[in-house]
Amino acid sequence: MQNPYLPYPVRIDDITIETEDKNLKTFRFVFLNPEDENKFDYQAGQFAELSVTGKGEIPIGIASSPTEKGFVMFTVNKVGLVSSHLHAMQAGDIMGIRGPLGNWYPWEQLEGKNVVIIGGGFAFTTLRSSIIYMLDPANRSRFKDIHVIYGARSPGMLLYWDELSQWEKRDDINMHITVDGTDDPNWKYNTGFVPTITEQKAPPADKDTYAIICGPPIMIKFTQPVLDKLGYSHDKIIMSLENRMKCGIGMCGRCNIGEQFVCKDGPVFTLEQLNQTPKEY
Amino acid sequence: MKIVKIDKKTWAAGIEKLTASYRLFGPVKEGDFHNFKELGSGEAPDLDCLNTRLSAKAIIYPQSENMFEYSLDESREDHHILKEVDTDYSPRAVIGIRPCDAKAFELVGLNFDTSEYKDPYWIKAREATTLIGLACSSPGSNCFCTTAGCGPFHEDGLDALVVDTGDHFLAKILTEKGEQLFAAAGWKQEAKAAGKQIEALKQEAEAKIASSVNTDNLSALDTTQLYNASFWEDVSFSCINCGTCTFVCPTCWCFDIQDETHGNSGVRMRNWDSCMYPLFTLHGTGHNPRGTKLHRVRQRFMHKLKYYVDKYDAGIQCVGCGRCVRSCPVNIDIRRVCELMNSFDSEKDTCAA
Numbered sequence: 001m002q003n004p005y006l007p008y009p010v011r012i013d014d015i016t017i018e019t020e021d022k023n024l025k026t027f028r029f030v031f032l033n034p035e036d037e038n039k040f041d042y043q044a045g046q047f048a049e050l051s052v053t054g055k056g057e058i059p060i061g062i063a064s065s066p067t068e069k070g071f072v073m074f075t076v077n078k079v080g081l082v083s084s085h086l087h088a089m090q091a092g093d094i095m096g097i098r099g100p101l102g103n104w105y106p107w108e109q110l111e112g113k114n115v116v117i118i119g120g121g122f123a124f125t126t127l128r129s130s131i132i133y134m135l136d137p138a139n140r141s142r143f144k145d146i147h148v149i150y151g152a153r154s155p156g157m158l159l160y161w162d163e164l165s166q167w168e169k170r171d172d173i174n175m176h177i178t179v180d181g182t183d184d185p186n187w188k189y190n191t192g193f194v195p196t197i198t199e200q201k202a203p204p205a206d207k208d209t210y211a212i213i214c215g216p217p218i219m220i221k222f223t224q225p226v227l228d229k230l231g232y233s234h235d236k237i238i239m240s241l242e243n244r245m246k247c248g249i250g251m252c253g254r255c256n257i258g259e260q261f262v263c264k265d266g267p268v269f270t271l272e273q274l275n276q277t278p279k280e281y
Numbered sequence: 282m283k284i285v286k287i288d289k290k291t292w293a294a295g296i297e298k299l300t301a302s303y304r305l306f307g308p309v310k311e312g313d314f315h316n317f318k319e320l321g322s323g324e325a326p327d328l329d330c331l332n333t334r335l336s337a338k339a340i341i342y343p344q345s346e347n348m349f350e351y352s353l354d355e356s357r358e359d360h361h362i363l364k365e366v367d368t369d370y371s372p373r374a375v376i377g378i379r380p381c382d383a384k385a386f387e388l389v390g391l392n393f394d395t396s397e398y399k400d401p402y403w404i405k406a407r408e409a410t411t412l413i414g415l416a417c418s419s420p421g422s423n424c425f426c427t428t429a430g431c432g433p434f435h436e437d438g439l440d441a442l443v444v445d446t447g448d449h450f451l452a453k454i455l456t457e458k459g460e461q462l463f464a465a466a467g468w469k470q471e472a473k474a475a476g477k478q479i480e481a482l483k484q485e486a487e488a489k490i491a492s493s494v495n496t497d498n499l500s501a502l503d504t505t506q507l508y509n510a511s512f513w514e515d516v517s518f519s520c521i522n523c524g525t526c527t528f529v530c531p532t533c534w535c536f537d538i539q540d541e542t543h544g545n546s547g548v549r550m551r552n553w554d555s556c557m558y559p560l561f562t563l564h565g566t567g568h569n570p571r572g573t574k575l576h577r578v579r580q581r582f583m584h585k586l587k588y589y590v591d592k593y594d595a596g597i598q599c600v601g602c603g604r605c606v607r608s609c610p611v612n613i614d615i616r617r618v619c620e621l622m623n624s625f626d627s628e629k630d631t632c633a634a
């Protein structure tokens with residue numbers, strides 16, 4: 001019987017500091033047993049449990065894309081026990097990854113559609129995975145227009161800056177980067193909160209346009225009315241939830257919203273689905 | 282199905298024989314209460330026990346259980362790599378489990394044994410276990426099993442059901458595992474015609490169950506309306522979130538996972554947890570989606586009486602053992618809450634949002 005709690009052993013290959021406050025780091029992992037990489041067969045939008053031996057596990061969205069081979073990547077905010085220990089670890093250290101877990105963004109349904117990605121703060125991780133996935137030469141033609149609205153407090157708090165500026169230059173993706181505010185006179189992108197920029201830049205609703213939203217509760221709270229105003233129907237608004245987790249496979253009982261488990265039936269839900277569940281997230 | 286008659290004089294000798302091939306568990310008196318314990322040699326299950334204070338769930342699903350072990354010693358090849366622990370899954374048998382506790386394993390199995398994921402710890406322990414039930418001839422005053430999908434002679438989950446007729450035992454052998462255990466104990470005197478007698482005793486026992494719940498309307502109710510019902514305030518008012526109800530319950534299965542390190546080595550273990558505790562759902566950011574006791578009490582009852590009902594179509598997640606009713610320090614009673622839920626009418630609910 002396969003043990004769904006047993007992590008694959010991995011080695012930290014590289015660590016990058018992502019933000020000016022140094023609270024977010026990106027970890028690249030390589031599987032110790034190369035065949036485990038094939039078993040860890042994931043889709044953009046899924047998450048995994050990062051297992052820091054002796055400290056515990058934390059659920060983290062997979063930031064690398066299934067089109068990127070040879071490693072997996074996660075961006076972790078320093079919050080409490082496990083994430084702080086992870087931040088203190090070094091390249092070369094051994095730990096574990098368990099997954100992939102949960103469902104993913106509905107890629108088959110999104111085929112032939114316009115995709116509007118709306119992200120805020122450090123909840124951009126699985127959105128990065130999604131963008132890399134859609135921009136892959138083998139996939140780009142499967143989707144129509146791609147819009148990305150991504151905001152952070154300040155320029156130094158935006159994740160994946162090098163990639164963002166490269167995507168800015170491409171003509172097959174419409175980038176709308178924004179910051180709440182900046183004193184940098186050379187800032188050439190938007191200034192303003194994500195909901196405001198969404199109202200200005202998001203394409204109008206139509207039957208072929210889907211929005212994927214990922215961000216802090218406050219951003220989601222104020223972006224949803226904007227999408228309503230723009231006419232997006234709730235079955236076309238896709239969200240990824242976070243709840244405290246342990247098992248990640250629907251067994252330990254803590255992450256449910258109604259009869260659904262965020263870890264197993266989610267984390268991706270449409271707003272239409274969420275309207276029918278207790279709001280315990 | 283085979284019925285075997287056991288002369289009470291051969292009971293103790295049969296139990297003793299079983300110790301050669303099984304680890305035996307049974308109810309024994311500890312202080313003022315009975316609990317399940319692994320039986321030492323010469324120790325017999327106490328069949329006069331009405332029911333144990335804690336359920337039998339720990340025999341298959343221990344309150345604390347090691348999952349993996351690890352070493353942090355970097356001079357070792359396998360440092361920081363988790364390895365499965367050796368657990369004893371040799372055959373074990375529970376003698377004298379009540380039908381409600383056996384049925385509870387069936388309900389809990391729907392959580393641990395799914396088509397997508399299998400919990401190897403629970404499943405291996407369940408497979409290793411033979412359950413020999415003892416029918417309840419004089420049920421307790423808080424028992425409401427007959428309306429909770431169970432009953433004093435209920436057979437689901439059991440490998441054999443033993444009925445005390447007064448001067449001897451009659452046992453219905455229900456499964457292959459039951460067959461094997463009876464062979465090992467040397468109990469083999471068939472009592473072909475005893476079926477009627479068991480049936481009569483069963484009806485007599487069922488008639489003694491004085492307490493009941495209505496559950497017929499639960500699945501038809503709208504989840505969010507029920508969630509927003511005004512009675513939750515009143516239901517949860519006196520709860521102190523002690524978690525007793527979930528710990529004594531045979532059908533509660535929630536757990537936590539923790540690493541425990543001593544020096545350079547340690548274990549990843551799981552421990553029973555409870556939806557009654559604020560920490561159960563607290564995010565690292567301080568946000569808590571079930572931040573008040575109203576949320577938590579509502580979660581317990583909604584899970585047992587609505588979410589579970591909708592998810593599995595296998596009745597309520599309660600076997601009516603009455604333990605939570607008996608043990609709650611503030612007398613919160615699932616039968617009353619079930620009635621409020623089952624008779625809920627959103628039109629008439631005064632302050633539902």
Ligand SMILES: Cc1cc2nc3c(=O)[nH]c(=O)nc-3n(C[C@H](O)[C@H](O)[C@H](O)COP(=O)(O)OP(=O)(O)OC[C@H]3O[C@@H](n4cnc5c(N)ncnc54)[C@H](O)[C@@H]3O)c2cc1C
Nearest residue numbers: 058059060061076077080081082083242243244245564565
């Ligand atoms: C599907 C999903 C994807 C996520 N993706 C990311 C990501 O890409 N980057 C990132 O930085 N964070 C992400 N998080 C949040 C991250 O899991 C928590 O910040 C982290 O668990 C905090 O753990 P800790 O041990 O540092 O904190 P502590 O507060 O010490 O937490 C103790 C334990 O509680 C649990 N826990 C606490 N908070 C959360 C939470 N918000 N969500 C789930 N479990 C929690 C964990 O088991 C943790 O080990 C995600 C959460 C979920 C559910």
Ligand code: SF4
Nearest residue numbers: 520521523524526609
């Ligand atoms: S036993 Fe009673 S007081 Fe304790 S958590 Fe359960 S309902 Fe609340």
Ligand code: SF4
Nearest residue numbers: 530599600602603605
């Ligand atoms: S909810 Fe109460 S009555 Fe029902 S099985 Fe659990 S402890 Fe027994």
Ligand code: FES
Nearest residue numbers: 246248252253263
């Ligand atoms: S994390 Fe255990 S049930 Fe979802």
